Amino acid sequence: MILKILKFATNFILLTLLTQVGGVIYMFYVLLKYFVEKYIGKLAQFQYRLSLFCTLYLAFTFLIIPPIAKQFGRVPMPYYSTNKTQIKPLNFLTVLLNRHYVRPSLKKQMLLITKDLQKEFPNTRINYLDANFPFINGFPLLPHLSHNDGKKLDLAFCYKNKTTGKEVNTSPAWLGYGVNEEPRKGEINQPNICRKKGYWQYGFLEKIAPQWNKEKLPLDEKRTKRLIQLLANNKVIKKIFIEPHLKTRWGLKGDDKIRYHGCHAVRHDDHIHVQL
Template sequence: MLRFTLHALIAVILTLLTQIGGIAYLLALAAARAIGTRRFPARLALFLLCYAGASFAAGLAAPMFGRVPLSCLSGAADRLVVRSPIYCALNRNYVTPEVRNLAKALAAHMDQQFPGTITVALDANFPFMNGFPLLPHLSHTDGRKLDFAYYYKDADGNFLNGVTRSPIGYFAFEEPAAGDELPCAGRNDWLTTRWDFDALQPLFPAYAIEKQRMSAAIAWLTTEGVSRFRLEKIFIEPHLKNALGMTDAHVRFQGCRAARHDDHLHIQVE
């Protein structure tokens, strides 16, 4: 009974992390039993083989369910890149074709306006099933959402192309200054993903947002993104919206129960 519970728990965790990892794990268990092996290295190899096969099959099948992958294989000429291969390894890089077209068009626009600029994509969605949660995000459940990393500059004002403060693009927050708008001040919600990760902040390099590129990207999203790709909303923290001078109604605050959005830009289409 204990062994069954452990296997079930591992399958659930892998499913929550990757959507298809639980199925791959169960297939690997069945294969290990069929060939009569109990050795951990052999079982691990079987799981990795099953998971790789399931991930490859997901990439082929996802378009039939209305989703396509953002590629983690980028070359020197690519201007849209996924921040880390971990997003593809965990199958968190799937979007609707319209969102992928929007992302490519945004990257092309930024490259045209600021030659050589790389636009960095972060978490997207899983390949299948509307409503399946992409933890810890609350809304990445239907292929219509995508996160972008900010554009950064160093202390000397030099643009850092394709660089993020955090290795995965998240959790390196742009802290509000004294007097900035703080919509969640004084709240003590216990059911929330609005984590501050104070202990992590000193570990990240002291880069600053490159406001010219950030403003240009948001301006394009709220014009061309709306008219051509049916962009519905952009999430960003109010103090950054004010600092960038954004007044468009599509640029919104995500609420106090959702994750902070002063480390990345969230977009979604209709």
């Protein structure tokens, strides 16, 4: 410390004697150097560490994990839609978080069902939501306790533009959850029943999901209903969860397959749950 003070004083005096203002400029230089090294240096180090982690994370997510997961019986759902695969994640975050893995047979059936839906609605793209993680049966994909074996996949409903009436391939919900198609008067109101029984989590997503686009993008009942019918007609798909009032409203047949999920889950009038 004494050496540092001596060095500072010597430089300050020398520069002042030589240039008059040099000593004062030197003082500013020492102060600035101190702050740059203390704060900017740390920021640069943080940026370096973050970019190193992100590079590794992306390399694993897109290059290393998919072939390994395949060996363990799970494959990634398509990252984006093409002419052949008109099914995509509603939000790319699903892929970045590795929440888009399913068993190969589920992926295959979903590609077939998408094609069938497209025959009737040519511009349709199906948006998938949460699926499963790439590894380990029993490892839950929170907050879905059952999405833990590669057999489960959530799908977004289909919507249309209120002003033009045209089909859209987006959703009023950012992540696909929480914008509900409420029960109407006279319909069974399962969310109410569950709330009264004390299942607070049943309608929780609605409280945290933004509802800004609900009016602008109403549900496309025709396409959504047809999608569920195609899912129900598929022999490999064994269960579909949807809220009872929608099942009744749309006259969906197949009690063995289109079932009620129970109050311990969350409401399913904002998305479709599909499982093998």
